[in-house]
C-alpha cells in the first residue's frame with residue numbers, strides 16, 4: 371500500500387491554492403494501491419486550516435500547532451517526525467518558494483531521493499514515474515524511481531480537491547528543538563507598488579528578453595502609446611533595472627487578466643505564465659515557433675519583433 | 688570571511704533541435720554560465736570589495752570542457768576555482784540532488800567557508816534543491832530564493848530577504864555558517880573587463896577527483912533514472928499569422944480593432 375503525506379502551504383492567515391491541489395495529487399497516488407492520504411498542516415491557525423483541508427478523499431489531517439508563519443526549521447522537523455510516525459511512501463510538498471526551502475532538507479534528513487517541480491505523477495505502488503520539464507519548458511522528461519521519495523509538485527497542474535471529507539483531525543505533538551532553529555522570520559513587505567497598476571490595464575504590451583538592449587524599449591513604448599496600452603514585462607527586464615518592479619508579470623510579480631496581452635520576445639516560462647494565463651486573448655510575437663508561450667497563445671506572429679513592432683505602431687498612426 | 692560559490696555550466700538549446708534518447712543532440716546545444724550563479728558570483732565579489740569577504744572561491748562539478756565558462760567567474764573577481772571531475776562521472780545521465788550534495792559537501796568540508804552562495808536553480812534541469820540539501824547535510828543554516836542580503840554580516844547573522852510569490856518579501860535573519868540560494872535581480876552582474884579576463888587565465892583552477900574530495904565512486908548510483916525525453920504535446924490551437932511584417936501587423940491591428948481595444 372502506498373500511503374501519501376502531503377504538507378499544506380499557507381501564508382499570513384490563508385491556505386494557498388496549491389494546498390488543495392496537493393490533496394488531489396496525493397489522492398491520485400494513494401488510489402493506485404488503496405493507500406491512505408494524510409495531510410499535514412504546520413503553524414498558524416491549524417484547526418481552521420484543518421477544517422478547510424478536510425476535502426473528499428482525505429483520510430487524516432495532522433495539525434502541528436507551533437508558531438504562526440512558515441519557518442523551514444519547524445517544517446523540516448515536523449515533517450520528518452510525521453514521516454517516522456506514519457511511514458508514508460511519498461511525501462508531497464508544493465514546489466513553492468517555501469516548499470523549496472524545506473523539502474530538500476526533509477529528503478536529506480530522511481535519506482530519501484527528491485524529485486522537484488513535477489507536473490504529472492504515476493505509481494504502481496513501487497515505481498514512481500514523475501514528469502518534469504527541462505530547458506525552460508522546451509522538453510518534458512520522465513524520471514523513474516523505486517521506493518519512498520520526497521516529491522514537490524508545480525502549482526496549477528492538478529485540479530483543487532473539492533467536497534467535504536470525513537478525515538480524522540488529529541493534533542500531532544511534534545517535538546520541536548528550538549535550539550536547532552537557526553533562522554528567524556522578522557516580517558513581510560509588499561513590493562512592487564507605485565504609480566501604475568498593470569493588473570488594471572485592458573491591453574498590455576509586454577516585453578521580454580528578446581528586446582536585447584535597454585535602448586530598444588523605445589519601440590515598445592511607442593507601440594503602447596499608439597495603442598493607448600500599458601507596458602509590462604517579464605522578469606529579466608525588471609532584474610536588469612530597465613523597468614520598475616511594478617511592471618513585472620508572473621509568479622513573483624503581478625497576476626494580470628487584460629482583454630489582450632501581447633507578449634513580445636517572451637518565451638513563456640512557467641513563472642511568467644502563472645501571471646498572465648488568465649488573459650482573455652493572448653498574442654505572441656516570437657521568432658521561435660516552439661517557444662512555450664505558443665501553447666497558451668491564441669494568435670502568434672513567428673517573426674522578428676524588430677520588424678513587427680514598428681509595423682504595428684505604424685498601423686495606428 | 689570566506690565565501691564559496693557553487694557554479695555550473697548549463698546547456699542552452701537552439702530554437703530547432705532534435706532529441707536522441709534522453710538527451711538533446713549535441714549539435715543543438717550551447718553552453719553558458721548558469722544565470723542564477725552569475726548573480727551569486729556578483730554578490731560574493733561585492734562582499735569582497737566591501738571588505739567583508741577575504742576570499743571568494745568557486746566550485747563546480749563538471750568536465751574539462753566547462754573551464755572556459757568557469758573562468759568567467761574568475762574574470763569577474765573570484766580568487767580561485769575548484770573543479771571536481773572524475774571518470775566515474777563521465778556519461779552519467781542524471782547527477783541527482785543527493786550526489787551533488789555529497790560531492791559539494793566534500794569540498795565545503797575541505798574549504799571551511801563561512802558562507803556558501805548558490806543559484807536558486809540551474810537553467811537547464813531546474814531542480815532547485817541542491818543548495819538547501821547541502822546546507823542540511825552540513826549542519827549549516829540556509830535560506831532559499833534570496834533577493835537581498837545586508838552587507839554587514841555582523842554577529843554571525845546574515846539578514847536577508849526571501850522573495851515569495853505575488854510581490855511579497857520575507858525578512859529573515861539567518862545564522863552563519865549558511866547556504867543562501869541567490870535569486871536573479873539581487874544585484875547587477877558586471878561584465879568581465881579585459882584585464883579581468885587576462886588575470887583569470889592565471890588564477891588557480893584546481894581539479895579534484897572524487898577521491899580527492901573524499902567521496903566514493905558509488906555516489907553516481909542514483910535512485911532516479913531518466914527514462915524519456917520528448918517535446919511536449921502542444922495543446923494549443925494558436926492561429927499563426929503568416930506573411931511579411933506589414934501583413935502580420937495588419938492582422939493583429941484588425942484583431943485589436945475588432946475587440947474594440949484599439950484607438
Ligand SMILES: Cc1cc2nc3c(=O)[nH]c(=O)nc-3n(C[C@H](O)[C@H](O)[C@H](O)COP(=O)(O)OP(=O)(O)OC[C@H]3O[C@@H](n4cnc5c(N)ncnc54)[C@H](O)[C@@H]3O)c2cc1C
Nearest residue numbers: 578579580604605620621622623635636637642656657675
Ligand atoms: C522563483 C522564480 C520566480 C520567477 N518569477 C518570475 C516572474 O514573476 N516573472 C517572469 O517573467 N519570470 C519569472 N522567473 C523567471 C523565468 O523562469 C524566466 O527566466 C523568465 O520569465 C524568462 O523571461 P523571457 O521570456 O523574457 O526571456 P527568455 O526565456 O530568454 O525568452 C526570450 C524570448 O525572446 C525570443 N526572441 C529573441 N529575439 C527575438 C526577436 N528579435 N524577435 C522576437 N522574439 C525574439 C526568444 O525566442 C525567446 O523565446 C522566475 C524564476 C524563478 C526561479
